[in-house]
Amino acid sequence: MKTKVFFLNQKLQSVIVLCLFAVFNLQAQVSGNQVYRNGNYSGDQGTFPVNNVVSVNDNMLSVTVKILMNKKADGFVITLGLNEEDETVSGCNKKINTRISGLLDKLKMLGIKKEVVYVDFISQTKIYDYTVAELNAQQIDKGFEIKKNVIITTSNVENLEKIIAFASDYEIHDVIKVEYYNENSNTIHDALFDDALLLAEAKKAKYIKSFGKRILGTPNATEEFAVVFPKTQYKSYQAFESAEMESNSASRSQYLKKIARKNKTYYYDGVSSAGFDKVVNSNQTEVGIQYIMTLKVSYKIDTSI
Incomplete structure (x- = not known):
C-alpha cells in the first residue's frame, strides 16, 4: 500500500480548516x-x-x-411475484394464468406489449394441513401451490407506478425488485x-x-x-x-x-x-x-x- 505525504504551508492550512468548518456547519443545519x-x-x-x-x-x-x-x-425491469393454491395442479395453473392474462391486457393501455413481458415459473409444491381430533393431530394433503414471477420491461419511469396499480387489481402485491439499465x-x-x-x-x-x-x-x-x-x-x-x-x-x-x-x-x-x-x-x-x-x-x- 502506498502512503502519500503532503506538506502545506500554514496559510493554506488555515484556509482549509475554515472551509471545512463552514461545510460541517452547513451540514448540521x-x-x-x-x-x-x-x-x-x-x-x-x-x-x-x-x-x-x-x-x-x-x-x-x-x-x-x-x-x-x-x-x-434508459429503461427499467420490474419483477412482480404471485402465487395460487388449489386442490389440483391444473386448478392452480388456471387461477394464476387468469390473473396474469388480466394484467397483460391492462398493460396494453401503457403501450407495453407481450414481447417485453416474461412469465417465470418459480415453483410447484404440495401443501399440507392438520386435522385435530381430541388430542390427536394428523397431517393431511391440502393441495398444491404454484408460484410465478412476471418480469416487465419499460422505458418510461412513470409506467412503474401504473404497473403496480394495475397488478393490485389482480391481487398481485409482491414487488420483488426494480432494475435500472442504460443501453x-x-x-x-x-x-x-x-x-x-x-x-x-x-x-x-x-x-x-x-x-x-x-x-x-x-x-x-x-x-x-x-x-x-x-x-x-x-x-x-x-x-x-x-x-x-x-x-x-x-x-x-x-x-x-x-x-x-x-x-x-x-x-x-x-x-x-x-x-x-x-x-x-x-x-x-x-x-x-x-x-x-x-x-x-x-x-x-x-x-x-
Whole structure:
C-alpha cells in the first residue's frame, strides 16, 4: 500500500480548516432526520475521497483523476411475484394464468406489449394441513401451490407506478425488485475516459510549468470504471425520542411494557460528489445510475534539472 505525504504551508492550512468548518456547519443545519441513521453503516460516505491528487515519489510524478456521472436510466425491469393454491395442479395453473392474462391486457393501455413481458415459473409444491381430533393431530394433503414471477420491461419511469396499480387489481402485491439499465454503457465509458485524460494532462502540465520539470519517456496508466446501481444506495433510519418508565415496585412481573410501532424511513443516498475532479449532471434529482471513472497516470521526471 502506498502512503502519500503532503506538506502545506500554514496559510493554506488555515484556509482549509475554515472551509471545512463552514461545510460541517452547513451540514448540521440542513441534515434533516437522516441524522438518526445508524452511524456504523458500512457504506457511510461521511469522509471525503482524497485520491484525486498529484504526488511525487522519488523521480515519479503520479496524477489521479476521478469523475462522477449521474445518468438517468434508459429503461427499467420490474419483477412482480404471485402465487395460487388449489386442490389440483391444473386448478392452480388456471387461477394464476387468469390473473396474469388480466394484467397483460391492462398493460396494453401503457403501450407495453407481450414481447417485453416474461412469465417465470418459480415453483410447484404440495401443501399440507392438520386435522385435530381430541388430542390427536394428523397431517393431511391440502393441495398444491404454484408460484410465478412476471418480469416487465419499460422505458418510461412513470409506467412503474401504473404497473403496480394495475397488478393490485389482480391481487398481485409482491414487488420483488426494480432494475435500472442504460443501453450505451460503452459510450459512457469512452466519454469519461477521454475527459479523464484531458484532466490528467492538465494536472501534469500545471506541475511541470510550476516547478520547471521535464518528463522522460511515455507514461504508465491504470483505469478503474465502476457502475453504481440504485439498489445498493438506499439507507434507512427511525426518527423518534423515547420516554423512560420506572417502577418503585420490588417486583415488576405484573407490568407489561408495550413498545409502540416506530416508522422506518428509507431514502436514496447516492455516491457523494465531494472530492471528484468533475461531476457530470450534478443537479440531477431523479434516481438513476452512477458511473465512476478513476484514472491514475505515472510520469518519469528528469531529475537532472
